[in-house]
Amino acid sequence: MADQDSLIEVRDLRTYFYLREGIVRAVDGASFTIRRGKTTGVVGESGCGKSVTAQSIMQIVPKPGRIVGGEITFHYGGPGAAKGGAQVKITDLAPQSDEMRAIRGSAIGMIFQEPMSSFSPVHTIGDQLSETILLHQSVSKGTAREIALQMMGHVGIANPERNFAAYPYQLSGGMRQRAMIAMALMLRPSLLIADEPTTALDVTTEAQILRLMRRLQGELGMAIMFITHDLGVIAEMADDVVVMYLGRVVEYAGVDAIFHEPRHPYLQALLRSIPRIGVKGGGRLAAIEGMVPNPLDIPAGCPFHPRCPELIPELCDVQTPPDTLLGQRHMVACHLYRREG
């Protein structure tokens, strides 16, 4: 799957949390690729490891968690430079190293669900935006201010001159999210990681932010890693989709295949269970039985086997299914497909 468009390659990533109660395998053997200039959606329920995967790429996994295995490769050069091997193994860098700090912010930007907690409450929006540039580039304060104002206009903040001096609490939720996008894009990163960026917003504001992100991607050409639990948002935004369940990537494919040719029983069941708007069935929903297991006590074999309608006894509950390629860019981790191959 590694080709010229690859920007980030994640191979067999394992990020564990060492708690007093035991080990939480938050990410346990995840592999996927983020393509240059494209949007990769990462979807899953709470505790599936989607946010920890993003934190691993940024090397900001909170303690007591750490990356214990696998590798993340970042092809930072342009398409031409990729041949020359302009790449760096993020997993080889120390989280505090200068190289990693240079990557964070300038090459990879990140936005979060709750913008309020990502801004300092005692500094103005403008100061915080300019600081990003002053930290990474040797420019004057005036130039930094110019770039910040320009970016604020870019993300649709009305009246940038006045809002430059505003404190985060003075902005509405939608405007704060725009300010955070501006901050993440200040240094024109080649990847924007968006961790549930619209979950806290109302639907009409969400539609505005999604449209903004699509427009900015068209203008600036960055790749987006879009993390969400909302399949509707994924369908709207993603080119490629990574579906996670309990730390594993269960399916990885193009967005059309994910919604129209889903292969993994979990994804199939999940798509059947959501109420479809405009398709008034009136009857019961096809619910997935059972609960999401406790992360300290993940079932052996395939983590979905206790809830799986297509369970193969003495295989699924014993052996971890390997990643199986079904097509050029369609991977599924399920024993059903392994037997066919």
Next chain:
Amino acid sequence: MSETSNVKRQTSNVKRQTSNVKRQTSNVKREASDGDVLLRVAGLKKYFPVHKGFLRRTAGFVRAVDGVDFYIKRGETFGLVGESGCGKTTTGRCVLRAIEPTVGQALFQDQEMGRVDVMALDEAGLKVFRRHTAMIFQDPYSSLNPRMTLLDIVGEPLINNGVAGQERRDRVEQLLQMVGLRPEYIVRYPHAFSGGQRQRIGIARALALNPQFVVCDEPVSALDVSIQAQTLNLLQDLQDELGLTYLFVAHQLNVVEHICDRVAVMYVGKLVEMAETENLFQTPLHPYTEALMGAAPRPDPRLRRERIVLEGEVANPARPPSGCYFHPRCPYAIALCSAEEPALRELRPEHFVKCHRAGELTLKGISAYA
């Protein structure tokens, strides 16, 4: 000084509006004779005072609910949708008198007391009313006391109504089974359960006294996608089994469309449209409803297209715009919309809309995006 006079003006405003409500309620009383209406709400308002300064003077009001009329039929699920801050939760709470409304009427057909105005009930009447109504909350983590066992949580309403000992224990076990939890769990504490299971505990508690009417306040919003379907199915099964009537407050349009028989849309404290679910989704009459449908992300990449995206933001309920509250964002607004507030009109049978231009506009329903 000017602040005080402002306040006075606003207070007298409220008073004037109150007398308006009185005039309206006489109308409602006449209509309410039909037998299948369980609850008829008229002129409901809830203003929260905003305090300012050292003396905590009232500097204004947040009009959380600003004159809402609707009715709920026996045995149906009535949906209340809108964005955060539109007053849907406050409406649900006022109807049960979990909070005291500023003004308004709610005629409830009680199984014991007959037709009563909930807003006028005294202590004794409220106690009876509360036995027949219940509430299910959004957050299953904060709505259960972590120091109480399931027996105490689910059995608390029973104790308050004189059921104790073995009888109470039996009833709690029965309730747990009803919501799909094992009776052995009765001795456990909430921390031992997942979000979906906790929501089931909340549902069991709500059903402890066999209510007629249940307000469900975003009951699945905090749950994982794979758990939402189970919970919605459970709510539907219980409704069929026990003949419950639901007021279902939610913001997810797909959930509302699936579970509700009739739906009302709220915007900044006002009810802007109310209709049977299919009519509302297929042939909306209010521009805000159309915009909500356009904005809702759909789980099918083949439906991607340029949507109508509303500009601007939801109005501030402390300083709402003039006329129709939606006019600053409305793509169809005319001069009249900023000058005069439209009335709620029944444009088609059982299809109510609060818009000057409703009827002359052709709006896109949900099928336009299919």
